[in-house]
Amino acid sequence: MVKLDSVFHALADPTRRAILARLIEGEATVDEIREPFAMSQPSISRHLKVLEQAGLISARIEGTSRPRRIEPVAFAVIEDWLEQYRAIWQANYARLDEVLTELKLKDDAT
Amino acid sequence: MVKLDSVFHALADPTRRAILARLIEGEATVDEIREPFAMSQPSISRHLKVLEQAGLISARIEGTSRPRRIEPVAFAVIEDWLEQYRAIWQANYARLDEVLTELKLKDDAT
DNA sequence: TCATTATATATTACATCAGCTATATAGCAA
DNA sequence: TTGCTATATAGCTGATGTAATATATAATGA
Numbered sequence: 001m002v003k004l005d006s007v008f009h010a011l012a013d014p015t016r017r018a019i020l021a022r023l024i025e026g027e028a029t030v031d032e033i034r035e036p037f038a039m040s041q042p043s044i045s046r047h048l049k050v051l052e053q054a055g056l057i058s059a060r061i062e063g064t065s066r067p068r069r070i071e072p073v074a075f076a077v078i079e080d081w082l083e084q085y086r087a088i089w090q091a092n093y094a095r096l097d098e099v100l101t102e103l104k105l106k107d108d109a110t
Numbered sequence: 111m112v113k114l115d116s117v118f119h120a121l122a123d124p125t126r127r128a129i130l131a132r133l134i135e136g137e138a139t140v141d142e143i144r145e146p147f148a149m150s151q152p153s154i155s156r157h158l159k160v161l162e163q164a165g166l167i168s169a170r171i172e173g174t175s176r177p178r179r180i181e182p183v184a185f186a187v188i189e190d191w192l193e194q195y196r197a198i199w200q201a202n203y204a205r206l207d208e209v210l211t212e213l214k215l216k217d218d219a220t
Numbered sequence: 221t222c223a224t225t226a227t228a229t230a231t232t233a234c235a236t237c238a239g240c241t242a243t244a245t246a247g248c249a250a
Numbered sequence: 251t252t253g254c255t256a257t258a259t260a261g262c263t264g265a266t267g268t269a270a271t272a273t274a275t276a277a278t279g280a
Contacts, residue, residue, distance in 0.1 A: 005122055012118035013238085024194060030257060043239055045258060050237095064247045064256050072199035075192065079199070082188060084134060089182035089189070123268090140227060153269055155228060160267095174226045174277045 002055040002077045010054035016047050023057060027067040112165040112187045120164035126157050133167060137177040
């Protein structure tokens with residue numbers, strides 16, 4: 001049912017956002033997802049569970065592996081929630097555009 | 111510096127999202143913000159602090175009160191982060207549009 | 221100055237989170 | 251069946267989150 005509470009909670013963790021970023025490239029197994037992280041397999045599986053329960057990803061069973069992929073609906077729900085604030089931030093767009101460019105240079109955008 | 115960790119964490123709480131929704135209408139003092147909630151004033155102040163530290167709102171001092179308002183930059187940062195997923199969810203847009211309509215009928219969109 | 225109003229901070233209790241290690245399960249291959 | 255690989259679950263621990271009550275601070279008005 002894609003609840004904003006769990007969606008935003010899932011997104012609040014940098015490891016989970018990095019996992020999502022990896023899945024933009026396409027499906028990946030737990031081991032493939034785990035590879036770049038200095039983290040135990042159970043911890044990664046836990047993160048995947050949080051993402052899955054939030055509706056942000058889904059799993060498919062293929063033999064002994066369970067490749068994950070991004071589930072677009074949850075992102076649409078965020079987009080939809082954000083909609084009500086768009087009028088406010090677009091009113092300041094001229095400035096914000098510059099601000100964002102600066103932020104992108106400084107910040108870690110994952 | 112608007113960190114996604116703190117932004118998403120702030121948004122994960124329904125009370126805080128309701129506060130933001132209230133602020134869409136415009137500036138409000140703590141007491142005004144508090145009014146619809148069955149919650150103590152310190153708890154509301156705590157939520158406001160979380161929102162402020164995430165960069166989602168800001169405070170202004172006016173006599174003895176400190177009206178809050180929405181800070182657009184943080185929302186632009188979310189929008190910007192979401193951007194990388196837009197291609198994925200828009201690919202499924204035809205279906206998603208219907209899904210969202212359904213979700214809006216069922217869910218609490220705050 | 222004193223009282224009042226608006227808001228913030230301190231403290232405490234309890235719940236949830238995020239990591240780990242150890243162990244369980246499920247499919248495949250020999 | 252046995253063992254190997256991929257993944258999930260259980261249980262523990264320390265850190266963090268959220269709510270409450272009690273108290274502090276800061277501005278205003280009498």
